[in-house]
Amino acid sequence: MSESVVEIKDLWVSLGHDFILREINLEIHRGTFLGFIGPNGGGKTTLLQVILGLIKPNRGEVRVFGRPPGHHKNKGLIGYVPQRAFADLSFPVSVFDVVMMGRYSKIGLWHKATIEDRRQVLEILEAVEMAHLRDRPIGHLSGGEQQRVFIAQALASKPQMLLLDEPTSGIDSKAQGAFYGLLGRLRKELSLTMVLVSHDIGAVPYHTDEIACLNQRLHLHGKSTEVLDGNGLKKVYGCEVEMLVHGKIPHRVIGEHRD
Numbered sequence: 001m002s003e004s005v006v007e008i009k010d011l012w013v014s015l016g017h018d019f020i021l022r023e024i025n026l027e028i029h030r031g032t033f034l035g036f037i038g039p040n041g042g043g044k045t046t047l048l049q050v051i052l053g054l055i056k057p058n059r060g061e062v063r064v065f066g067r068p069p070g071h072h073k074n075k076g077l078i079g080y081v082p083q084r085a086f087a088d089l090s091f092p093v094s095v096f097d098v099v100m101m102g103r104y105s106k107i108g109l110w111h112k113a114t115i116e117d118r119r120q121v122l123e124i125l126e127a128v129e130m131a132h133l134r135d136r137p138i139g140h141l142s143g144g145e146q147q148r149v150f151i152a153q154a155l156a157s158k159p160q161m162l163l164l165d166e167p168t169s170g171i172d173s174k175a176q177g178a179f180y181g182l183l184g185r186l187r188k189e190l191s192l193t194m195v196l197v198s199h200d201i202g203a204v205p206y207h208t209d210e211i212a213c214l215n216q217r218l219h220l221h222g223k224s225t226e227v228l229d230g231n232g233l234k235k236v237y238g239c240e241v242e243m244l245v246h247g248k249i250p251h252r253v254i255g256e257h258r259d
């Protein structure tokens with residue numbers, strides 16, 4: 001069994017009166033591509049922010065690269081593309097500079113970028129096929145192009161793990177195919193562990209190794225190939241359809257969910 005990059009035991013999180021995450025147990029192994037699906041408000045973004053150390057759990061144990069989340073040694077090891085990161089059209093910063101900002105988590109805000117930093121930024125821009133637009137203001141790109149730049153920004157610190165929160169929202173279906181292709185290639189080239197949150201239940205099982213359904217509690221954490229073999233797919237669709245029908249918890253789905 002390969003090394004665990006993320007280990008979560010009995011995690012509970014409340015941000016207001018109520019618990020948003022309940023009794024979450026999760027292990028993400030190095031090199032895995034994990035896809036999260038689940039309804040709006042199910043706690044997907046919250047869980048990513050717990051892994052990043054931005055939200056403190058009320059209860060439970062979380063280890064990221066063997067350390068508490070947010071530990072200074074984890075800095076630069078995790079790339080994060082937040083939900084709806086699209087830039088304002090008037091934002092006057094070039095594509096190159098947006099990606100360079102991602103390097104500052106490694107080199108520190110007050111250090112001048114070196115030739116090597118600039119080389120690395122260009123390399124990652126080439127990897128996401130955006131090097132030709134490096135001098136363009138970020139606001140003058142399409143949503144799909146901006147998304148590639150934000151992925152480059154998240155990768156600029158040479159992280160070992162990439163967290164993507166709904167990166168395909170606002171991208172047409174043809175561009176989505178190319179986008180998943182790009183993720184697969186980056187993952188191989190950079191030996192990344194990847195976590196993807198998406199509502200695109202049709203595509204997620206095809207592009208990930210494992211799939212999990214988050215609706216306050218974690219369900220159906222299993223191999224995407226099993227999910228794809230008929231019955232499993234029905235289960236995941238059942239999960240999603242059931243959640244759409246009944247909204248947030250409590251809900252039950254074809255004997256798979258424990259709550």
Ligand SMILES: Nc1ncnc2c1ncn2[C@@H]1O[C@H](COP(=O)(O)OP(=O)(O)OP(=O)(O)O)[C@@H](O)[C@H]1O
Pocket residue numbers: 015016020038039040041042043044045046047083
């Ligand atoms: N700062 C906050 N204070 C109080 N409640 C919050 C806060 N942030 C999020 N929540 C609530 O926590 C719940 C989970 O939110 P979260 O953003 O994690 O859901 P999500 O699964 O990412 O949803 P979506 O699919 O819509 O992005 C929601 O009900 C939300 O209203």
Ligand SMILES: [Mg+2]
Pocket residue numbers: 044045046083165
């Ligand atoms: Mg979210």
